[in-house]
Amino acid sequence: MQDVGFGYHGGAELLSNMTLSLQPGMFHFLTGPSGSGKTTLLRLLYADLLPTSGQIHAFGHDLVGMGRDDIAALRRRVGVVHQDTQFLDHLPVAENIALPLNVAGREVDMPALRDLLGWVQLSQLARALPPELSGGERQRAALARAVILSPDLILADEPTGNLDWDMSMRLMQLLIELNKSGKSVVVATHDLNLIRATKAQVAARVLRIAGGSLQLAGADL
Numbered sequence: 001m002q003d004v005g006f007g008y009h010g011g012a013e014l015l016s017n018m019t020l021s022l023q024p025g026m027f028h029f030l031t032g033p034s035g036s037g038k039t040t041l042l043r044l045l046y047a048d049l050l051p052t053s054g055q056i057h058a059f060g061h062d063l064v065g066m067g068r069d070d071i072a073a074l075r076r077r078v079g080v081v082h083q084d085t086q087f088l089d090h091l092p093v094a095e096n097i098a099l100p101l102n103v104a105g106r107e108v109d110m111p112a113l114r115d116l117l118g119w120v121q122l123s124q125l126a127r128a129l130p131p132e133l134s135g136g137e138r139q140r141a142a143l144a145r146a147v148i149l150s151p152d153l154i155l156a157d158e159p160t161g162n163l164d165w166d167m168s169m170r171l172m173q174l175l176i177e178l179n180k181s182g183k184s185v186v187v188a189t190h191d192l193n194l195i196r197a198t199k200a201q202v203a204a205r206v207l208r209i210a211g212g213s214l215q216l217a218g219a220d221l
């Protein structure tokens with residue numbers, strides 16, 4: 001993104017002059033105080049919001065002025081784990097995870113789905129309904145759903161928000177594995193301990209939003 005500015009409803013700019021390049025295969029943290037605009041920046045990255053000024057290019061396309069089909073194609077290359085994960089509560093976990101395939105009009109590859117459930121350690125809960133899951137299980141299901149279309153970029157918004165330390169690190173481990181397999185990962189979090197623990201395992205770039213601008217955080221986290 002180049003010189004991006006954004007304000008909700010055409011109001012005052014929440015984010016200003018943001019220039020950012022997400023490198024393929026890199027792990028990024030996005031940090032900053034509550035209300036600084038982390039979720040807003042992620043939403044700009046998957047074209048859920050359009051910038052008020054500046055340009056955003058993703059996978060060689062300019063997001064501003066993109067048609068609906070192009071945006072749908074872009075979204076298939078970006079997996080999002082939302083802060084407040086929503087599931088269809090009447091459908092079992094496995095079917096919720098497979099939903100993006102159905103939406104994209106693709107066949108469900110059952111062995112691949114079983115592998116994915118195993119990877120997030122939810123095999124035993126494949127037939128459970130979402131309200132029966134713990135917070136950590138929900139977040140792992142959300143991650144599985146975000147990666148089922150094999151996206152190139154994974155955006156996770158406070159994915160460990162309500163989880164205890166062990167469960168947070170388990171989830172981060174999955175994101176680290178994805179990154180090591182070549183995916184770009186962006187994790188929004190204000191948990192500096194989580195950032196430190198992750199940086200001990202993977203080279204990560206830490207970006208901080210402060211006063212509406214984006215800065216590269218130093219080693220002094």
Ligand SMILES: Nc1ncnc2c1ncn2[C@@H]1O[C@H](COP(=O)(O)OP(=O)(O)OP(=O)(O)O)[C@@H](O)[C@H]1O
Pocket residue numbers: 008009014032033034035036037038039040041190
């Ligand atoms: N849909 C919206 N309409 C108007 N204002 C909004 C909207 N969504 C967010 N905001 C405002 O924009 C600001 C940034 O919100 P955002 O959710 O991006 O911050 P954040 O850094 O992700 O916060 P947190 O860490 O608490 O999740 C806040 O002041 C928020 O009230």
